[in-house]
Amino acid sequence: MKSASLPAPCSLLPTEAHASRPAMDTEVWLGSAEIRVRGADGTLCTAPNLVIHYITEHQYCPPEEFCRAVARTVGIETAGQLPLAD
Secondary structure (H helix, E strand, C coil): CCCCCCCCCCCCCCCCCCCEEEECCEEEECCCCEEEEECCCCCEEEEECCHHHHHHHHCCCCCHHHHHHHHHHCCCCCCCCCCCCC
16 A cells, blocks of 8 residues: 555544544554555556545445455455445
């Protein structure tokens, strides 16, 4: 992952909320790195790791190709339609 400078805090995020997420045996600060995955055709798909915040807190839905590439990278088969989270 490519490191990046930390962005300004989200004005919609409560000040007591943490802008980090657990990742295996460490904690990752959102907005400090980039997610890179390859699409089925080899296209490189990228997003700031803050996309996790956009999805969970602002109901952002990334492009389908990005979602499929992420799923494939972690070993999840997505032959049919991708379900949307509630």
